[in-house]
Amino acid sequence: MIPMSLAQVAAVTGGKLSETADPQALVTGGVEYDSRKAGPGGLFLAIPGAKADGHDFAAKAHAQGAVATIATRPIDSPAVYVDDAIAALTLLAKHVASVAKARIIGVTGSNGKTSTKDLIGQLCARLGPTVATEANFNNELGHPYTVCRVEPDTEYLVLELAARGLGHITQLCEIAPPTIGVVLNVGISHLDGFGSIETTAKAKSELPRFIGADGSVLLNADDPRVAAMADVTSASVARYGIREDAEIRAADIDPRDGRHAFTLVTPAGAARVELNLWGDHHVYNALAAAGVLWKLGAAPDEIAAGLGEAGRLSERRMDVFTRPDGTVVIDDSYNANPASMGAAVRALGQLPTGGRRIAVLGLMADLQELEEECHRRLGEQARDAGVDEIIAVGDGTQPIIDGADGVTATHVPDQAAAIALLENRLRPGDAVLVKGSRYRTWDVADHLRAKEETDQ
Structure with a gap:
């Protein structure tokens, strides 16, 4: 995390320090809500759960080196007392995002978010220190948790943005405002929350709507609902897909054994890509990642090499x-x-x-x-x-x-x-x-x- 004193943590979260907490103690590690992961210089987030109450593990976290616990009830170790632990984490993440130098990249869509985020994260890591959403930590807890992992030297923050209803993506964007956004697709999913594919499209469009004129948006040219989002953003727009008029496109696609190869065509030139990932859907995921890296200034050969070396990171996915x-x-x-x-x-x-x-x-x-x-x-x-x-x-x-x-x-x-x-x-x-x-x-x-x- 960006180093902060406990006094600063209390000020940012609207919390109150316990008598045993040293206001000048410096937080240099991450924020963890699993006491087993709490370590030197970090903060422990005590969350009451259905099966266990995090407050019961605060002393253990402190013994492992955590500077303090963000708590909602009295404990016997140094604490920052708040009314709502998740809300406090969100405020902390907003502060981290506001002072960090990292370029923030947001990815959303009905499917493929995790795989594409993993690709972008691996490619960005070739350019500089990168933090990316682990697995699918893309909700009101996992999102700020990821943001709080940013350190002073982090150059890229890659965030997966999920939603089960209108307004969710906007709320996540407000925590860590992206300057580059990727919308993958709009499909039939989570109809219990969205109700219709039209509402799903409106929810996904919250990402390009949020990004301002100084930002960039990558849109799937082959998904009409996504392509139409060019009309709702003031950001610069680049489209990717297999259409001839897409700025980032795949040509000469070869399915091979299921791990596809294609020629990556960009405004900066072309390069051959040989994926190590199974399934034709990864062609679109790779194009979205390529578009982000093109926006970051990477050359086509560099992008192609990164895509060829990228592997599967998240479990139970192809x-x-x-x-x-x-x-x-x-x-x-x-x-x-x-x-x-x-x-x-x-x-x-x-x-x-x-x-x-x-x-x-x-x-x-x-x-x-x-x-x-x-x-x-x-x-x-x-x-x-x-x-x-x-x-x-x-x-x-x-x-x-x-x-x-x-x-x-x-x-x-x-x-x-x-x-x-x-x-x-x-x-x-x-x-x-x-x-x-x-x-x-x-x-x-x-x-x-x-x-x-x-x-x-």
Whole structure:
């Protein structure tokens, strides 16, 4: 974190120091809400939870070197007392962002945010010290937590911006105002919060709306709802995609074995990119990252080299590995919506294998009245991608079976049944995709991973 005295921390957060807290004690480490990660020079954020109260671990955090605890009730170790711990963290993050020298880059979209943020973070790290959102810490806790990791020498701060309703992205932008924004796509997801794809588009447009005339926005030229956001921002706009008129585009795309190659075309020149990431959707993610790096002044050859060396950072996202029996597994089980499911079954269809292609598919949540239609369409997409067998897991997934006409397809009630069926069906050389909304296929992926041998 940007070094601050406890007196400054109290002033920024509107808190009050405990009698045992030294106002001049300097905070130089990060802010942690997991006492196991609290360390020398840091702050511990005590959050009351359903299963445990962070205040009970304040003494442990202090013993590990934390300067003080941000607390909402009396504790026996140095503290900054506040009314609301998350609100205090937010105020602290706003201060850090306001005094840091880092260029702030915001990424949003219905899917692909985490993978694209990971790409941008890896590319920026080649230019200078970089802080990026870990995994998908993109909400009211994870966002300010990430901002507070910025240090005096940090040059780039890459933030994933998520929303489940209108106004959420604006609130995150107000904590750490981006000067470069990326909008990936607008799709069917979180309809329980947005209600419609039109509202989703309005929510995603909050990022380009927020960025001022001195900033830059990268928009997906091939998504009409995203491309239209050029009309709502005063920032300079660059578009990326496969359209001929996109400033950042992919030409001569070669699907190879599912890890695509393409020629990156930019206003500064062209370079050949060979991705090490599985799935055609990563072409768009790579183009978005390339656009950011172009805005930061990187040359096409430098961008292409970085994209070729970039790897998967976040778990359960297109993680391809081979078991000792020769079975290839695609663990993309972290979450799912119609667009990411479509990309995943296409990736399975492109994966080289001498055996069968089997898709274990769980429910796509939060689709409201579109649930049956989207799952039926997924079955059709799997069939069209060349999937040989489908195992649909749990309630609500029967329409996948209905849509996969002509494909061997089985509906099972739960993950245990899916595992049992796989154990009976799998043969050496088969390829298996595991995907579904949160937790709904994790047990299946973990069972397959127990026999993991090598990453692809």
